[in-house]
Amino acid sequence: MSSIIEIARLAKVSKMTVSNVINKKYSKVSKETIDKIERIIAETNYTPNLFARSLKSNTSKIVLLAIPQTIENDPYKNKAFNNPFYGELINSVEYNLRKHGYYLMFRFINENEILSNLVINWNIDGVIILGAIEKEMDVMFKEVNVPTVYLDTYIDIAKNDMIITDDEKGGFLATDYLYQTGRRKIGIVVSSIKEVGVASKRYDGYRQALASSHIDFQASWLFEGFPSFEFGDQIGKYISSHKDQYDALFVYSDILALGVIKGLKTYGLRVPEDIAVVGFDGLYIGELSEPKLTTIKQDITVKGEMSVNLLMRKLSGESTTVEQLKLPVELLIKEST
Amino acid sequence: MSSIIEIARLAKVSKMTVSNVINKKYSKVSKETIDKIERIIAETNYTPNLFARSLKSNTSKIVLLAIPQTIENDPYKNKAFNNPFYGELINSVEYNLRKHGYYLMFRFINENEILSNLVINWNIDGVIILGAIEKEMDVMFKEVNVPTVYLDTYIDIAKNDMIITDDEKGGFLATDYLYQTGRRKIGIVVSSIKEVGVASKRYDGYRQALASSHIDFQASWLFEGFPSFEFGDQIGKYISSHKDQYDALFVYSDILALGVIKGLKTYGLRVPEDIAVVGFDGLYIGELSEPKLTTIKQDITVKGEMSVNLLMRKLSGESTTVEQLKLPVELLIKEST
DNA sequence: CTGAAAGCGCTTACAG
DNA sequence: CTGAAAGCGCTTACAG
Numbered sequence: 041m042s043s044i045i046e047i048a049r050l051a052k053v054s055k056m057t058v059s060n061v062i063n064k065k066y067s068k069v070s071k072e073t074i075d076k077i078e079r080i081i082a083e084t085n086y087t088p089n090l091f092a093r094s095l096k097s098n099t100s101k102i103v104l105l106a107i108p109q110t111i112e113n114d115p116y117k118n119k120a121f122n123n124p125f126y127g128e129l130i131n132s133v134e135y136n137l138r139k140h141g142y143y144l145m146f147r148f149i150n151e152n153e154i155l156s157n158l159v160i161n162w163n164i165d166g167v168i169i170l171g172a173i174e175k176e177m178d179v180m181f182k183e184v185n186v187p188t189v190y191l192d193t194y195i196d197i198a199k200n201d202m203i204i205t206d207d208e209k210g211g212f213l214a215t216d217y218l219y220q221t222g223r224r225k226i227g228i229v230v231s232s233i234k235e236v237g238v239a240s241k242r243y244d245g246y247r248q249a250l251a252s253s254h255i256d257f258q259a260s261w262l263f264e265g266f267p268s269f270e271f272g273d274q275i276g277k278y279i280s281s282h283k284d285q286y287d288a289l290f291v292y293s294d295i296l297a298l299g300v301i302k303g304l305k306t307y308g309l310r311v312p313e314d315i316a317v318v319g320f321d322g323l324y325i326g327e328l329s330e331p332k333l334t335t336i337k338q339d340i341t342v343k344g345e346m347s348v349n350l351l352m353r354k355l356s357g358e359s360t361t362v363e364q365l366k367l368p369v370e371l372l373i374k375e376s377t
Numbered sequence: 378m379s380s381i382i383e384i385a386r387l388a389k390v391s392k393m394t395v396s397n398v399i400n401k402k403y404s405k406v407s408k409e410t411i412d413k414i415e416r417i418i419a420e421t422n423y424t425p426n427l428f429a430r431s432l433k434s435n436t437s438k439i440v441l442l443a444i445p446q447t448i449e450n451d452p453y454k455n456k457a458f459n460n461p462f463y464g465e466l467i468n469s470v471e472y473n474l475r476k477h478g479y480y481l482m483f484r485f486i487n488e489n490e491i492l493s494n495l496v497i498n499w500n501i502d503g504v505i506i507l508g509a510i511e512k513e514m515d516v517m518f519k520e521v522n523v524p525t526v527y528l529d530t531y532i533d534i535a536k537n538d539m540i541i542t543d544d545e546k547g548g549f550l551a552t553d554y555l556y557q558t559g560r561r562k563i564g565i566v567v568s569s570i571k572e573v574g575v576a577s578k579r580y581d582g583y584r585q586a587l588a589s590s591h592i593d594f595q596a597s598w599l600f601e602g603f604p605s606f607e608f609g610d611q612i613g614k615y616i617s618s619h620k621d622q623y624d625a626l627f628v629y630s631d632i633l634a635l636g637v638i639k640g641l642k643t644y645g646l647r648v649p650e651d652i653a654v655v656g657f658d659g660l661y662i663g664e665l666s667e668p669k670l671t672t673i674k675q676d677i678t679v680k681g682e683m684s685v686n687l688l689m690r691k692l693s694g695e696s697t698t699v700e701q702l703k704l705p706v707e708l709l710i711k712e713s714t
Numbered sequence: 715c716t717g718a719a720a721g722c723g724c725t726t727a728c729a730g
Numbered sequence: 731c732t733g734a735a736a737g738c739g740c741t742t743a744c745a746g
Contacts, residue, residue, distance in 0.1 A: 043739055054717045059741060070715055087494040091428040091437070092739035095722045100428070102482075114472065115678045121468035122661065124459035130467070131458035134485060135451065143499070145439075146471060146483045157424040162480070269661055298665050324459065324606055328635050330667040341452045380723055391733045396725060407731055429723035432738045 047086055051077050062088060100163040102143050103351065105133055106155060107170045108181075109148040120268055123295050124323050125340055132344025133168065140352050142166075156184045166351045169193060173235040187354035189347045194236045201354060203346050203365045207238050210336040210369040211245025214290045214318040217334075217371055219253045223288035223316055226250065227260075229275050229300055230292040231267040239267075239292055242320065246290050260285060267292055269299035276303015283309060288316040288377075294323045294335055301329055301376065316377040322370075331375030338369050384423055388414045399425060437500040439480050440688065442470055443492060444507045445518075446485040457605055460632050461660050462677055469681025470505065477689050479503075493521045503688045506530060510572040524691035526684045531573045538691060540683050540702045544575050547673040547706040548582020551627045551655040554671075554708055556590045560625035560653055563587065564597075566612050566637055567629040568604040576604075576629055579657065583627050597622060604629055606636040613640015620646060625653040625714075631660045631672055638666055638713065653714040659707075668712030675706050 044062070048055040053073060060068045061077040069077075080086075094100040115121065134144045145162065149155055159167065167188040172181060174195050181188075190202040218226050226246075233240040243262075250257050263278075265271040272291065276299065279286055291297035297319030301311050311317055311331055319326060322337025346365055353359035381399070385392040390410060397405045398414040406414075417423075431437045452458065471481045482499065486492055496504065504525040509518060511532050518525075527539040555563050563583075570577040580599075587594050600615075602608040609628065613636065616623055628634035634656030638648050648654055648668055656663060659674025683702055690696035 045739080055739090056718085056741080057716060060716095063741085068715070073715080085494075087497050089432070089500065089739050090498045091431045091500055092722085093741075094428045095426070095432060095724085095739080096741045098722075115465065115468045115681070119465055119468070119661070119678070122461035122465040124461055124464070127461070127464045127467075128452065128456055128459040130464075130483070131452040131456070134483060138484070144483050146467070146481050147475070148471060157422075160424050161427045163426065163428055269664075302664065324456070325662055325665060327606075327639065328662060328665040341456070344452070382723080392723090393725080393734085394732060397732095400725085405731070410731080426723050429738085430725075432723080432740085433725045435738075 044086075044088070047077065047080055047084065050080050050084070053077065094163050098163065099165050101141060102145050102162055102164050103137055103166045103168065103348075104145045104147060104155075104158065104162075104164045105130070105168050105170065106147055106149050106158075108172050109150045118266075118268070120266075123293070124325060125293075125295075125321055128340045129170070129344045132341040133348055136345050136348035140348065155181050159184055159186055166355055168347050168351060171238065173237050175235070187351055189351045189354070191343070191347050192238050194238070194241060199362065201350055201359075201363050203343060203350060203367070204241075205238075205338045205343070205367045206369045207241035208245040208248070210320055210338070211242035211290065212249045213245075213369065213371045214320070214336050215246045215249030216253070217373070218288040218290065218316055218318060218377065219249065219255070221316065221377060224255060225258075225261075225286050226255070226288040226290060227263065227279070227286045228290045228292075229263040229265075229272065229296060231296075232264055242290075242292060258285075267296045269295050269302075272296040272299020272301075273303040273306075274299075276300040276305075276309075277307055278303075279315065280304055280307030280309050283314060286315055288318075290318050292320055294319040294321040294326050294333060297333055297335070297376075298325060298329050301331075301333070312375070312377050318377055322372055326372075326374065329376070334374045334377040335372050336369050337372045338367055343367055381423075381425070384414065384417055384421065387417050387421070390414065431500050435500065436502050438478060439482050439499055439501050440474055440503045440505065440685075441482045441484065441492075441495065441499075441501045442467070442505045442507065443484055443486045443495075445509050446487045455603075455605070457603075460630070461662060462630075462632075462658060465677045466507070466681045469678045470685055473682050473685035477685065492518050496521055496523055503692055505684050505688060508575065510574050512572070524688055526688045526691070528680070528684050529575050531575070531578060536699065538687055538696075538700050540680060540687060540704070541578075542575075542675045542680070542704045543706045544578035545582040545585070547657055547675070548579035548627065549586045550582075550706065550708045551657070551673050552583045552586030553590070554710070555625040555627065555653055555655060555714065556586065556592070558653065558714060561592060562595075562598075562623050563592070563625040563627060564600065564616070564623045565627045565629075566600040566602075566609065566633060568633075569601055579627075579629060595622075604633045606632050606639075609633040609636020609638075610640040610643075611636075613637045613642075613646075614644055615640075616652065617641060617644030617646050620651060623652055625655075627655050629657055631656040631658040631663050631670060634670055634672070634713075635662060635666050638668075638670070649712070649714050655714055659709055663709075663711065666713070671711045671714040672709050673706050674709045675704055680704055 044055045044058050047058045170191045172193045190200050228246050231239040233243045263275050319333045319335035322335050326333035326335050381392045381395050385395045507528045509530045527537050565583050568576040570580045600612050656670045656672035659672050663670035
């Protein structure tokens with residue numbers, strides 16, 4: 041409502057002086073004038089129009105959290121976003137951005153949109169992209185010329201600032217532990233590994249562990265699909281009718297692993313006696329199943345914090361070289377192995 | 378980068394003509410000019426600065442999803458936001474806003490912030506507030522003068538547009554079902570009922586069911602606390618050492634109920650043989666526990682859609698009276714009862 | 715220490 | 731059908 045002009049009129053000064061007070065450029069204004077203006081601002085509940093500021097200063101204090109939706113994000117068909125992973129990450133990103141005085145715009149990006157347009161539209165200061173794959177980079181994400189942090193993305197590794205979990209090591213740890221506990225027919229349930237990404241890296245770790253244990257990988261050990269609870273359930277069912285071929289499974293995510301366990305149990309298999317299962321993420325929901333899920337733990341809240349901090353270093357110019365940060369993983373042994 | 382002036386220069390027209398083309402006011406421009414300008418826009422990848430438009434037009438196409446944080450939202454201390462409820466709701470809200478051409482700003486609001494400032498700062502077109510209680514209304518939410526939809530909020534019922542679940546009926550259904558299946562010592566685990574809200578309404582339904590069955594409510598049947606998995610676990614533990622006083626529990630949310638079940642089982646009680654448990658929400662995680670959770674189901678995706686649609690009706694002026702919409706609930710009988 | 719003026723990138727009456 | 735000009739609410743050199 042009330043603009044800087046209104047405040048200036050009430051204080052009987054120019055709007056430039058009001059602007060200086062608002063922006064705390066106190067050296068340019070006398071103490072009395074500062075006091076008077078601040079009092080009037082408080083009385084009138086004045087708060088600046090950030091669009092106007094943005095238009096002039098060419099910064100917005102808005103950070104965009106963008107999630108590519110190559111995959112369906114119609115919540116009526118696919119509720120993948122109810123994975124607690126997302127809630128925890130958004131919570132952390134918003135919390136840390138707010139601490140730094142930034143605002144969060146949140147958006148799924150589909151193939152028909154171009155991220156750089158969005159960035160220009162809103163004068164966006166920085167972008168956090170979660171889980172992009174190659175073909176998306178070429179269309180959706182090209183030519184974004186503001187600081188961008190890639191989360192869980194393995195593309196153009198040399199060129200982009202990124203934060204990843206040590207997915208490869210996680211895959212190795214999980215698989216190697218299955219081997220150490222006597223398993224020899226170790227399958228893997230994973231989302232698509234056709235593109236280089238989180239899934240393919242976890243798969244790489246799995247393959248390395250097999251190799252280091254001199255186990256020959258069997259093509260029938262690989263299950264690729266959409267990483268949902270339902271898909272896990274289907275795989276559990278399939279495994280149940282091919283039980284001789286498997287004695288363990290490394291599963292891409294906790295949600296998927298819980299689906300697998302449900303499927304296995306529904307069709308009469310015992311976990312871990314017949315089939316051992318290891319998940320990935322370390323979410324609290326792993327505590328809900330029976331048996332409790334053995335998993336590879338990553339700290340999602342820290343991941344959100346690191347992405348914001350890295351972005352802030354980019355925005356402040358404190359960080360000028362490409363940074364690539366890797367979060368550690370940890371094997372959390374529960375009851376499903 | 379390139380502004381409307383640049384396009385005007387290339388097309389050898391005035392920027393006003395370009396503006397008319399961008400805004401599809403085709404009646405004001407000749408066919409040839411339209412074609413020429415649209416070609417140039419495509420070639421230059423021009424996309425308008427929405428801040429500038431917003432400054433002039435006084436609308437922003439931004440909708441704020443605001444979650445009050447009277448309770449701690451420091452994700453390092455409290456991971457309440459990893460409740461799948463939030464992920465599903467945000468997914469739905471963003472999806473539906475995008476369909477209508479709006480952008481989502483997402484923010485927790487704490488006691489030191491004032492929502493109306495945020496609204497003015499960003500020229501926000503509409504607000505969706507999730508789960509507010511009385512004392513927050515007076516400070517944080519007062520004098521917001523854009524269309525606002527209250528979700529899961531029971532304050533100033535007569536004055537505000539709101540969308541709620543039939544919490545009271547849910548509480549009744551759950552409790553009555555416990556009675557119908559022979560339970561007589563029915564406790565309730567719930568978040569704070571001191572303020573009128575979702576929790577107190579579910580509690581009201583619980584009390585009504587007891588009354589209609591002529592069961593005297595015992596003060597020791599009420600457990601109030603922060604609705605987290607951990608708090609549920611604690612209550613389960615407590616109940617275990619006071620097992621004679623209870624044979625059933627109606628629990629405020631699925632997450633909390635799963636915690637309760639975990640606590641009960643850890644300390645040797647059988648669900649449902651010793652204690653029957655009913656949750657609330659109908660989340661997929663209820664399928665993970667053993668026994669599977671009997672619960673009151675609400676459709677969260679539809680809830681998100683309804684809030685967006687109601688807000689859109691307000692923004693378009695199509696809806697001019699206060700609207701109060703209530704989502705139905707349904708008893709989902711699984712194994713914990 | 716204070717002010718007048720230009721300008722950020724748009725849109726909107728108003729003229730022609 | 732097209733254009734010149736004012737203005738949205740700010741900030742930023744530049745003068746004084």
